[in-house]
Amino acid sequence: MSNTVYLVTGANRGIGLGLVITLAARPNTIVFAGARDPNAQSLKDLAAKHSNVHPIKFVANDPSNNAAAIAEIKKSAGQLDVIIANAGIAKSYGPLAKTPLEEYKEHWEVNTLGTVVLYQAAHELLLASPTGAPIFTYISTGAGSLARYMPMQNSPYGSSKAAANFLVKALDAENPSLIALAISPGWVATDMGNMGAVANGLPEAPVTIEDSVGGILSRIDGATKEKSSGRFWNFKATFGGNPWDIETEEVPW
Structure with a gap:
């Protein structure tokens, strides 16, 4: 059986690291773990344990770096089948009227333009995947839903x-073979998620990394163009009755 080659960005901690840990344990899998610091101890330890894990330098919204990262993947593995675009920031909480413009610029540069830069660097190799059905997954958030606004x-x-x-909708429409999907990972107990929890009066975020990762991969595994692409998936339907719970398998746009 041929290998499936993954690129996971934002891979040195939180959801990204959890995804790499889970994927590394699978047979016939090669995982490129993209991080601003590929020498982070978490990745060094994981690569020492799993020969199929390859930490690489990845800086969101840096065209030359992203191109170099994809070139390294092509040279090392010869193919790229699945991208999980997980790198992102969430570090500003407060009313819109008092939020500095620099916060908007930084979040848009990393979370939005970073996605464009990554796809532009990777699309030729990704679309040439021997699977014939490459996957581009964007790790989004329920807080990005317009129809189900969360007052956070x-x-x-x-x-x-x-x-x-x-952009996920655009990628789906523009590429007949590409499976492009957005996934809300839940409100996860990572450094970033817990910061948001504290800002909203909670001691920590309610979803474990393990639960989030399991849900994310359940959406990616077996994804098809017909049933999965161009859609905004929930990591799983949650029924806790809290404002942040989303009770449906899909998140409304």
């Missing part, structure tokens, strides 16, 4: 994710 006072983050969701 994080407009730089939510707006940047909503804009990137549009």
Whole structure:
């Protein structure tokens, strides 16, 4: 059986690291773990344990870096089958009227333009995947839904994710073979997620990394153009009755 080659960005901690850990344990899998610091101890330890894990330098919204990362993947593995675009930031909470413009710029540059830069660098190799059905997954957020607005006072983050969701629809429409999907990972107990939880009066975010990763991969595994692409998936339907719970398998755009 041939290998499936993954690129996971934002892979040195949180959801990204959880995805790499899970994928690394699968047979016939090669995982490129993209991180601003590929020498992070978490990735060094994982690569020492799993020979199929390859940390690479990845900087969101850096065209020359992204091109170099994809070139390294092509040279090393010869193919790229699945991209999980997980790198992102969420670090500003407060009312729109008092949020500095620089916060909007930084969130849009990383979360939105970073997605464009990554796809532009990777599309030729990704679309040449021998599977014939390459996958581009954007790790979005329920806070990016317009139809199901969450009053969390994080407009730089939510707006940047909503804009990137549009890009997923564009990728689906423009590429007959590409499976492009957005996935809300839930409100996850990562450094980033817990910061948001504290800002909203909670001690920590309610979803574990393990639960989120399992849900994300359940959407990617077996995804098809017909049933999966161009859609905004929930990591799983949640029924806790809280404002942040989304009770449906899909998140409304």
